[in-house]
Amino acid sequence: MRAVREAPANPASLHRPGRHAQAVLEQARDRVAAVLRCNAREVLFCGSATEANNLAVLGAARALERLNGPKPRLISSLAEHPAVLSPLRLLQQEGFPLVCLGLDPCARLSAEELTEALDCGPALLALQWANNETGAVQPLPESLPGAVHFHCDGAQGFGKLPWDPRLAQASTLVLSGHKFRAPKGIAVLQVRDDALLDPVLAGGGQQRGIRPGTESPELAAAFACAMELAARDQDSFSLQTREACRAMMGEVRGFFAAKDLPAGARLQENHPPAGEPTLPNTLNLSFAGIDGRGLLPACDAEGLALSSGSACSSGSSQPSPVLRACGLDLKLARATVRVSFGWGQGRAEGEDAGGRLCQVLRRVYKCGKR
Numbered sequence: 001m002r003a004v005r006e007a008p009a010n011p012a013s014l015h016r017p018g019r020h021a022q023a024v025l026e027q028a029r030d031r032v033a034a035v036l037r038c039n040a041r042e043v044l045f046c047g048s049a050t051e052a053n054n055l056a057v058l059g060a061a062r063a064l065e066r067l068n069g070p071k072p073r074l075i076s077s078l079a080e081h082p083a084v085l086s087p088l089r090l091l092q093q094e095g096f097p098l099v100c101l102g103l104d105p106c107a108r109l110s111a112e113e114l115t116e117a118l119d120c121g122p123a124l125l126a127l128q129w130a131n132n133e134t135g136a137v138q139p140l141p142e143s144l145p146g147a148v149h150f151h152c153d154g155a156q157g158f159g160k161l162p163w164d165p166r167l168a169q170a171s172t173l174v175l176s177g178h179k180f181r182a183p184k185g186i187a188v189l190q191v192r193d194d195a196l197l198d199p200v201l202a203g204g205g206q207q208r209g210i211r212p213g214t215e216s217p218e219l220a221a222a223f224a225c226a227m228e229l230a231a232r233d234q235d236s237f238s239l240q241t242r243e244a245c246r247a248m249m250g251e252v253r254g255f256f257a258a259k260d261l262p263a264g265a266r267l268q269e270n271h272p273p274a275g276e277p278t279l280p281n282t283l284n285l286s287f288a289g290i291d292g293r294g295l296l297p298a299c300d301a302e303g304l305a306l307s308s309g310s311a312c313s314s315g316s317s318q319p320s321p322v323l324r325a326c327g328l329d330l331k332l333a334r335a336t337v338r339v340s341f342g343w344g345q346g347r348a349e350g351e352d353a354g355g356r357l358c359q360v361l362r363r364v365y366k367c368g369k370r
């Protein structure tokens, strides 16, 4: 709030209030760089992770083509968020060859398939740190051939997973503020000094000309503050939300262990099995034997704020394309909920959420009170 009061001017203005706003902005950039252990020049503020991913993917593909010759191969997977997949599809329409690697039932890539794909010459690899729907942590490459430009969408990993040193190989990395309690409308694109990246917006020269447009010192300051807290609290976030997930799963598994369920009633867990790398706060559950179309409204009425896929696709009646790419049929993909616990939620909230979900399941499976 102090940053909002103190930095109302445009940070590009040369007068005293402008210089002050610039100082607030640059201090935020320094603090973000300190958490990322990078040079402050590498930190660009954007309006959302969607914007930052578009810039990273479109900007790198165009720069690689302009400077290195033929259109590079694009390597990615259908587990990516639409903020990455949609710009990749745009590039595919422009003639860039797109290779989508296969997914296992939890939306994970195979490390072997990824290594093979990377060994075939110049490429732009777009790979998320962790999947927003199933929580799967992707196998980040151990090393990269020189001709590969690596873009990582880190929106889901930061603050939830311990820092992964393999991220240092990424030419560009995206973080989304509202994923770790910064206000909505602010994200960071880290662009390594040696990364090739063309701007996608034509405008002024702010932020090395790569992301022109007036920056928001107040949102940047809030981002830096939330980021420091998320890095500090990552361990306890992980412990608490893991407890919440465990407690909720106890309730839900108990429901499906009962003997009086209708024929065909079955639980399918789409998140990675216990003990495998996963986001600590995320569950993805499918319920066989029901028409899933009323499921989310029923959960909402029970006080459960769940989704079925990416929040940005919530208005769509289509089932999650990620789950479809994992092999779920249309009916099961429709009968799916994605659960994500937040800061301050632990075992008690997990038990409560599990109990509420069981109430909904009793109604949709039309079984008596147990």
Ligand SMILES: Cc1ncc(COP(=O)(O)O)c(C=O)c1O
Pocket (backbone or CB within 6 Å): 048, 049, 050, 051, 053, 081, 083, 128, 130, 131, 132, 153, 155, 156, 176, 177, 187, 310, 311, 312
């Ligand atoms: C993995 C991932 N990437 C990108 C985004 C887009 O983020 P934003 O809402 O900041 O545009 C999200 C949002 O849910 C996400 O989960």
